[in-house]
Amino acid sequence: MINIFTEKVKKITTNLNLKKTILLVLNASKGWLILSVVMILAETILFLGSIYALKILVDKISHINFSDKNSESEIIKYVIFAAALAIGYAVARAISAYIIEVQATKVAHHIDEKIHLTAISLELSYFESPDYYDVLSRAKEAGSDRPNLVITTMLEIAKNILNLAAVGSLIFTINWILLPLLIAFVLPTLFVRIYFANKQNLWRIKHTPLERKSAYLSNLLTADVSAKEIRVFGLGEYLNNLYKKIRVEVFERNLNLSYKRTLSEVLTTSLASMGFFACIGYIAVGTVRGTTSVGDIVLFLVIFPQSFTIIQNISSGISILYHNNIFINSIFELFDLKIEEKADEKYIDLPKDQGITLELKNVSFTYPHAINPTLKNISITIPEGKIIAIVGLNGAGKSTLIKLLCKLYKPNQGEITMGGTNINSFNELEYRSQISPVFQDFSKYNVTAEDNIRFGDISKPYSEDDIIDASKKSGAHAFVEKFPHQYKTMMGRLFEDGHEVSIGQWQKLAIARALFSSARILIFDEATSALDAVAEKELYDSFRKRISNRSAVIISHRHSAIKHADYIYVLSGGTILQHGTDEELLNMDGDYAKLFKTPNPSS
Known part of the structure; x- marks a missing residue:
């Protein structure tokens, strides 16, 4: 039993992998991360301060001496103090939200760039393997916003723990057993969510090829490359049926997993609610028996529901944190693909x-x-x-x-x-x-005509004469010069004002690309x-x-x-x-x- 529990804990901590996520966010936006932590702490302090200021204000009003002429000004002073803290809290929340948005943008940009850099640094063999495309698909599915969401969720959990510590200290003065009981009743829901997060991740990994196949079929049905043949051969309905068959299978399995998760959560949340009202009943009975004061029951009814909400928020935050971090592991799976080490190699100069x-x-x-x-x-x-x-x-x-x-x-x-x-x-x-090749399956770049040629040697200084010379040698100049913007004309139909040409003309641009280069x-x-x-x-x-x-x-x-x-x-x-x-x-x-x-x- 102990070994099974140890294995489960080990699996959870492995999936959580917070250290790599934190380092990733730090590399992307260290300054903004520190600033967001500071602002969330400030937000928490101001929140607790505003509650405490209201408490002082209520105490002052309840003990006011109406015959004292200075009472009014003193009350106004506390009102202004409480209002200032409340305004400060609202401002801190707004600033914190802006900082988190900036940080999220920077992290997303960093991850997108790292995915692209990883892809261009990998050997060609990866691009001829279905396994690579499965890894890439899962990494893209994980999304570039999840790492930052993990950090913000951690901060929200920390903030809720601070709030629970503040509110929970008051519950301890009534009865020390109440807060641990409440936590114990909420834990089953957390375990259920973590369990199904693992199940969903295993399902996602297993069915990645199926998801990629459905994406491929969808692209066939909507892209311009296959549009002609689909219509000529009447393939539309057949391909759409294949697509629907896969999507129905995916949806049914997804919904089945969601159904089981929902059923389990209904049971555990019902248990938590029963525990919540059991605690209320315990205090109420104690009041009737005289073991709990009326003041304690009033305080309890005010702060206990709030404590229950905070504990649920912490539980939900942990499950969200775990779920998102499982997805982030797919990003690290891509980043950890073997890249041939070349930094320490010493090369010799090319023959001059x-x-x-x-x-x-x-x-x-x-x-x-x-x-x-x-x-x-x-x-x-x-x-x-x-x-x-x-x-x-x-x-x-x-x-x-x-x-x-x-x-x-x-x-x-x-x-x-x-x-x-x-x-x-x-x-x-x-x-x-x-080496300057013209591949049999050459690329058709939806960029300008001159860029289609310049891509043959992008490090070469821009020279319109060299571009035109290569174009003339390949035979492309005859049709490019007739475009409304000549070499500045956008090629292809993907973007506005693009010009599509025949496959033979595209091939002439590819030949011009090779001839433009300085390759020997x-x-x-x-x-x-x-x-x-x-x-x-x-x-x-x-x-x-x-x-x-x-x-x-x-x-x-x-x-x-x-x-x-x-x-x-x-x-x-x-x-x-x-x-x-x-x-x-x-x-x-x-x-x-x-x-x-x-x-x-x-x-």
């Missing part, structure tokens, strides 16, 4: 030469939680100033290769070198500044898949001129995109099957010749 060679040496890679390797014993050389092409069918491992080149993952075996040095020896951000190596992963044949031919026929003297890696299914490459690697099943020039590969028996030797309408 204008041209650098990037090389993969016997590289193998298996995704986290995967069994089979995606890439096996890959060796590719990307010499300075050369264009290298990589050809392969879907699932060959091309996109994974790009992630390794961008240092989004590290090889399990082998190494990647730049200028003969392992890329792990370079600072990650500095290394990535030398460009990577084009199916970067022209959405362009028409004429636009693609124009780009690649003058590709060397467009990229200047930089190196480039082109990944494509189209012969027209890769035939001008200096060297070509054929990737299949995660391994290099063939390599050579376009002419050499066309004259070999293999996948390359099968793909491109026969006339192909898309080439």
Whole structure:
């Protein structure tokens, strides 16, 4: 029995985890937190002072000597004193509420920023794991206002405890057993609330994937990306029924838990009320028997209900504190995700030469939680100033290769070198500044056209000429210059005055983004898949001129995109099957010749 109780207490204290919450709020707004504590203490003191001043005023009035000419002025003096304290209390409450609001805003901003900083510092593998999205969903559900609410609840509990101490001292003068009895009657309700807070938290964790799935379905039904297909294929009713099925299941389980909690609270609060009136009956019987004075019963009837309310407020505050802090643990769960430590690492400088060679040496890679390797014993050389092409069918491992080149993952075996040095020896951000990719699933930023291009190298000093030059090289300038505000035009339809364009035009902006950068190596992963044949031919026929003297890696299914490459690697099943020039590969028996030797309408 003792062990079970100890385990329950340990679980409660673990869930409560107040130290981390307090430190979080202190880091966000230390000064405002201290000020809010001071103001709540001042508010409590003024409240108790105003009650005491009214008591003195009543005592003075009851003992007044009406024949004394100075009595009126003396009474007025005490009235002014009591009024001043009451006004001070009202002012303190208003100021305290403002300070808490400011503090809450600062804490919310701090948590939002920390969530974003945590997200951008995590390795890419987290973003390819459902577990991460469960953690992120729970952290966002917890809300950025809960940590500050925990602190304010703690302060409210402290204030109520001070009030209880003041009022309870008077109850002790009547009968010492009354206050402990009252607390004992209220405790079952507190235990019930803590019990169901734990149950709700376990339910929340278990059903996070279900909640995320319903959110995903809701987004499908309301977002612009899927709007066309939902209407064309008549998916609206089907998806809505799936959504309703999940929500009904969630609602029913939630309501079932709420029903059990409500039933338990009805029983415990009824017990507390019975205890309250039992105490009143005890004092009343004592008065009849002569063991309690009339003065005691009058005092008791005035302060005892107030004590009962204060105890209930403390109990409610503790349960709210516990419930909110359980949610806050989800925020800490996100913050505690493993972030690769880099602070103590010593990096070497990147090669200063204008041209650098990037090389993969016997590289193998298996995704986290995967069994089979995606890439096996890959060796590719990307010499300075050369264009290298990589050809392969879907699932060959091309996109994974790009992630390794961008240092989004590290090889399990082998190494990647730049200028003969392992890329792990370079600072990650500095290394990535030398690689500028156009991903197959490129981002469409709902910002201005110029920002869509500048995002390729945001640290580069703003230059309208450089933006326009990159835009011309990618073919985007032809449509951007026709916008009413040209490069200042907002792209997409999410915001006011936004301009939506075709997927091919979005891809031209993505290409311009890569060309705008100062990177010495460009990577084009199916970067022209959405362009028409004429636009693609124009780009690649003058590709060397467009990229200047930089190196480039082109990944494509189209012969027209890769035939001008200096060297070509054929990737299949995660391994290099063939390599050579376009002419050499066309004259070999293999996948390359099968793909491109026969006339192909898309080439």
